[in-house]
Amino acid sequence: MTSSWTALLWLIVVVAAIPAALWLLKRSGMAGRLGGGAAGIGLKQVGALALGPQQRVVAVEVGSGEARRWLLLGVTPQQVSTLHVMDAWPGPAPGEAGKADAAVPAGSFGVELARRLHGAAGRGGDHV
Structure with missing residues (x-):
């Protein structure tokens, strides 16, 4: 009788440990x-x-590397649509380096996108 209770106790411990381990893995950032x-x-x-x-x-x-691309996506509750595909920003992404605009030709789509995204963030817009 004692061994069945011990087995049941171990089963409960293992089942409870699974969500705890997954939560710890997610919180530690190791999952990515x-x-x-x-x-x-x-x-x-x-x-x-x-x-x-x-x-x-x-x-x-x-x-990554030379194969980096930017996708501009339209996101609604029903679907995700590709609006535009372009080469990635040369060098660091906007906001990671202060002089990133100097590396991109004036009038390019990337400069305009970065300007609008950072302008919205500066006005308290929703920038994630």
């Missing part, structure tokens, strides 16, 4: 470095702009 999640596939959100209560425009950087 282990190849799972967005960080493992070279995916990084560059900026976002809320257009309405449930509509956003999101700039996402995908890939």
Whole structure:
């Protein structure tokens, strides 16, 4: 009789430890470095702009090195649509380096996107 209670106790301990271990893994940030999640596939959100209560425009950087690209996505509760695809910002993403604008030709889409995203953030807009 005692061994069945011991087995039941161990079962409860193991089942309770699974969510606790997953929570600790998520909180430590190791999930992305282990190849799972967005960080493992070279995916990084560059900026976002809320257009309405449930509509956003999101700039996402995908890939690494020379294969980096930016995707401008329209996001609604029903779907995600690709609005534009462009080469990634040369050098660091906007906001990571103060002189990033000097590396991009004037009038390019990237400069305009960065200007508008940072302008919205400066006015208290929704910049993630």
